[in-house]
Amino acid sequence: MKPRISIALLVIFIIGVTVLTLNMKQQDEKQKIQDILSKGNYLSSLISLYPIMEFESDKRDYFLRTLTEYTSKEGFVYLFIHGHAGNALVSLSSGDLSSKIPKDIQTKSITATGLLKQTFEVSGSKDKIFEFAKPVYKNGQRNGTIRLGLKLPPSAFFSSERLSFLAMIAFLILAVLFIGYYGVTLALKPLKNLDQSVVTAGSDSEPAVKYSGKIAGIAPIIDDLEEYLSKIKSKVKIIETDNVDLISKLGVTTFEKNKIVKMLDSINFGIIITDVQENIDHINAYMLKLLDKKPEDVVYQPFSAVIDHSEITSFVSNEDMAGQSKNISGLESIFPETPPGEIFKVSANYLMGGENTTIGKIISFHNATVESLAEKAKHEFIAHVAHEILTPITNIKSYSEMLMDGEIEDAELQKEFYNTIHEQTNRLADMVKNLLNISKMEMGSLILDKGLVKTDWFFGDCIESIEASASEKNITIEKNQPDIFPNLMADKDLLKTAIINILGNALKYTPPNGSITLEISEQDKMVIFDITDTGYGISAEELPHIFEKFYRSSDPQIADQDGSGLGLATTAEIVHLHGGEIDVRSEPGRGSHFTIKLPMEDFYLGET
Structure with a gap:
């Protein structure tokens, strides 16, 4: 083997073993962190189900012995159980560790309204501590807090078992490199010899190749390579087909997901979806606007960290609700971020997965102010x-x-x-x-029976209805009537009820020896009724409310008189049904002036 090839193989071998070692170590640390999180979540939730009062009774020692036996393995650091007032009922730790925990960590844990995970490093140590805090509830009321501290156990990556495994992997890598090198060399040697034969044969290459036996030597290898390549192509086609199917399914799934998200965003009330650990998986646009936050600020965050409202977080996190009713009753509450007086109804439902298991919660926030x-x-x-x-x-x-x-x-x-x-x-x-x-009127079932109203007769009927009562109180009735009375298309009975309601109030709230004036006129195709009295008058603060049902003035002179508070409300509705307007001006001690304007309509008297 040439020196350069040997060095290259050695470098590749070292790099491969190093990458493998680092990857294995990283995966080992990730697995340990995941185990710590799972163990912490499980233990803190399990302990929070234990009645807090048991920690103050004679069962406390039994609980501590049991917990010590269960958590004696490496990784457990401390357990603190606080009462409602924050006092420590149980303290299970080594030395004065509690004094080394940062104050802000302790404060956040004791005030947490749901499962809270925090990490910190103890001064003088490089160990990272994972603290899990969980409030304890009873009958919907918080009466304690569980604080559990865990740390990553010492790394045993270079243990004898791991070293043996690495040695075996290194041997396999080295063997593959050498076998691969020699295999490729042997496979290419016939091709090299063939190339040399073709070059030396010149123009008579065909007989040289034919009789040299080189083609016959490499033919099986070429056939094997072609067969292998054909299989690879077939597998690639199959994979491509599968990928197309997966991409299509992924596209459909993404489309359906986006459609559901758009549906949730179009709902005019808040929606938050959490997992079993009460971390937020999704929040709709209405809720983001209500909280004035962005999606990246809240998704995957604990519910209690996003909703800074102890009553709501306690309601959602209350373990007593997990009885396991799939529907959680509603709660009416307010948000500091909303205008005063706005009321929100908060309700929650459990999300159920396969085999009827709980996979999370969906919490809704409905603005119930109007209701x-x-x-x-x-x-x-x-x-x-x-x-x-x-x-x-x-x-x-x-x-x-x-x-x-x-x-x-x-x-x-x-x-x-x-x-x-x-x-x-x-x-x-x-x-x-x-x-x-x-x-x-409010149900829309009142039908106006409109007809021609001769306002001169109508004017006289209205005056006649209050003349006797006005005479008893020595109240003067003044009539300002035009030379020519305008005609009006209206429901005579309802309109008479509206005018008499105002005249009756004027008569009732005008002291003896006062006066009431009724005037009718026509202006801009409107018939105008003006009713003026010299009564007690209405304050500026009360004027906007006088047409509300059952509203009565707080003025003793008015409140002492009999009245239902319906007259002016009825009058306003009748005027509006006729397409008209009603206005009032008043001054306490000087009287009131009501103006009713009704549109004139064309009327048909038949053929003459």
């Missing part, structure tokens, strides 16, 4: 309606019972009682009528 406000408004509505209905019914019942029992003998007093019963009955009927009208 919460609607639910609150519904309860307030029912309570207010019940109160408003109960008041007149109670008055009617009381007065009627006194009259039936003959307790009232005075004729004038009896008449007053009958009048009160009549008034309360009318009040109850008006309130029920307003409720029905509002209900129909």
Whole structure:
């Protein structure tokens, strides 16, 4: 063998053994780290299931003996179990190791709301410590923390077994190199001899080749090479076909995955998907916007590190929920990042894999602000309606019972009682009528029965409805009417209800000797009703709310008067149904001015 070839083979041999050795060492370290992580996750989760109170009882020593026997192998460093207040219930470590652990590591572990993994190096040592922290819950409340420290065991890479294995691998590499070299040399030698024969034969090469026996010597080798190449080509084609299939399947899978991701991103509520260790696998666009984060900041991070909200992380991490119901009940909470008053409903479901095993969780964050406000408004509505209905019914019942029992003998007093019963009955009927009208309007089932309304007659009917009550309070009614009354297409009964609601309020909240003015006019193809009074007036703070259902002013002069808070709400709805506008200007102590504008419509009286 030539010296250069020997040196080349030796260099290749050394490089091969070195690369193999380094690769084996790297794989060995990766496997050890993976074993440490798996062991730490398992042990910390297992210990957290143990009732914390047992660590304060006589069972504590038994637990420590059992744990010591189980963790006596190389790799275990320490175990600390803290109570609810952070006090150490169990301390299992060598020497004063607890004082050498960095403060920030301890703080993060004790305040962690889910499984937390941290790494650090103890001062004076090159060992890397893996700390696993897991909170302990009972009945949904946190009452302790488990802290487990593990380290990589000493490397035994150059043990006798490993050295024997490396020696065997080195021998095989060396043998392959030498056998390969000599095999190639022997295979090419006939070709070399053939080449020399062809060169020396000149123009009579064909007889020289034929009778020299060289072709006959290499023919089997050439045939074997052709057969081998043919097999290789066949296998390459098969592999290419398989690769095409795999690429097609991968493309379909990628397409389906992207489609699912787009679907999750299009949902108008937050979605977070975690694995069994509560590390985030996926987060949709809505949730990223809510947290003001990027995907690379949250994916593969612990859920508790991304959602900085102890109530939510405790809810999701609560081991008591793992009973193992596939659905976890909801939790209503708020986010500091959102505007005040916004409420989110957090719910979680277990993700199930093959053989009905849990592979993770899917947590949803739904903005329930509107639903919460609607639910609150519904309860307030029912309570207010019940109160408003109960008041007149109670008055009617009381007065009627006194009259039936003959307790009232005075004729004038009896008449007053009958009048009160009549008034309360009318009040109850008006309130029920307003409720029905509002209900129909909101459901869209109220149909306007439009017809020609002669506003001069309509004007007189509205004034007549309050004249008697105004005379009793010595209130002056002023009428500003045009020379020619405009005609209007409207639902006369509903429109009359709207105008009388405003006139009734003006009459109710105007003190004696005051005045009420009703004016009708036409401007820009609009019929305008102006109602002005000299009553108590409405403050600027309350003006935006007067058309809300059941809203009553806090002014004692107004609150002391009977009222359901439905009149103006009904009026506004009726005006809007007619395509009109309603406006109000008011000043406390000087009165209010309501303006209703309704569009004029063409009407057909038939053939003349």
